[in-house]
Amino acid sequence: MALRLMDEAPDFTAETTEGTIRFHEWLGDNWGILFSHPADYTPVCTTELGYMANIAHEFAKRNVKVLAISVDPLDSHRGWIGDINETQNANVSYPLIADPDQEVAQLYDMIHPNANDKMTVRSVFVIGPDKKIKLMLTYPASTGRNFDEILRVVDSLQLTANHKLATPVNWTSGEDCIIVPAVTDEEADQTYSDIRRVKPYLRYVKQPQD
Numbered sequence: 001m002a003l004r005l006m007d008e009a010p011d012f013t014a015e016t017t018e019g020t021i022r023f024h025e026w027l028g029d030n031w032g033i034l035f036s037h038p039a040d041y042t043p044v045c046t047t048e049l050g051y052m053a054n055i056a057h058e059f060a061k062r063n064v065k066v067l068a069i070s071v072d073p074l075d076s077h078r079g080w081i082g083d084i085n086e087t088q089n090a091n092v093s094y095p096l097i098a099d100p101d102q103e104v105a106q107l108y109d110m111i112h113p114n115a116n117d118k119m120t121v122r123s124v125f126v127i128g129p130d131k132k133i134k135l136m137l138t139y140p141a142s143t144g145r146n147f148d149e150i151l152r153v154v155d156s157l158q159l160t161a162n163h164k165l166a167t168p169v170n171w172t173s174g175e176d177c178i179i180v181p182a183v184t185d186e187e188a189d190q191t192y193s194d195i196r197r198v199k200p201y202l203r204y205v206k207q208p209q210d
Contacts, residue, residue: 002109005136009034009127010107016067016095017077023067024131031064031154032127035145036110040072040080044144045122049081049096050088052147062154069097069104124150126157163208164191179203 003010009032011024035052037045052066059066070077081092097104105111110121124145126135134157139145156167165177179188181201188195188203196204 003133003136005134006132009125009131009133011131012104012107014069014097014099014104015074016097017074017081018095021067021095026067027065027127027129027131029063029129031062031129031158032067032125033059033064033150033154034067034069034108034125034127036105036108036121036123037068037070038122038141040070040076041083042141044141045070046080046084047088048145048147049092050084050090053084053088053090053092053094055147055151056094058151059154062151062158064154066094067097068094069099069110071099071102071105073100074098126150126154128157128161159207162210165205165208168204174207176204177207179205 009023011022013020013022035048037049049068052068056066072080077096077098081096084090084092099105102111108123108125110123122139122141122145124135124137124139125133128134135150135153137145137150152172155173156171159173159177160166163177164180164183166180168176168178171177176196179192179195183191185200185203188205192205194206198204
């Protein structure tokens with residue numbers, strides 16, 4: 001059965017460029033991002049892994065651990081990382097899973113049934129500290145992923161996990177949020193100040209600072 005939002009992220013043990021990890025144990029109380037690549041030495045993924053390396057500190061500030069996966073073996077990964085660091089002016093320091101038997105790829109439904117049976121689809125999973133899947137994205141091979149967007153989504157997920165709020169279109173951290181419909185006006189008045197009521201169902205407040 002395909003994974004869905006709020007399913008528990010499957011646990012696994014895998015060899016990575018940073019040693020053996022048991023996924024749930026490695027994640028601990030952190031958030032996590034797991035993103036897949038169809039194979040080593042692929043051009044679009046080379047740019048993605050390099051860009052992620054250069055903004056990994058932004059995810060770390062948000063207590064998000066980063067983990068990549070490709071079905072090629074460790075020695076291939078290490079050679080590819082050398083190319084990534086060279087061509088993208090980067091330093092890949094997050095782990096890259098070696099999955100030659102496709103065990104993790106199958107757990108996360110990353111093998112596209114209409115493609116080469118080795119090729120993983122280019123997926124992104126955001127996983128919460130409760131080990132539940134909070135976001136799933138799948139990209140075509142020809143389109144590079146937008147990791148700034150994934151960072152924006154993490155900000156929204158972490159905010160809305162702690163407050164009865166939602167984030168509007170194109171929201172970025174620091175902008176106004178929307179009170180969810182389940183919160184009554186009376187509850188909203190007790191919780192928030194300076195509510196901007198556009199419609200009974202559309203109520204804006206400043207982003208909480210905690």
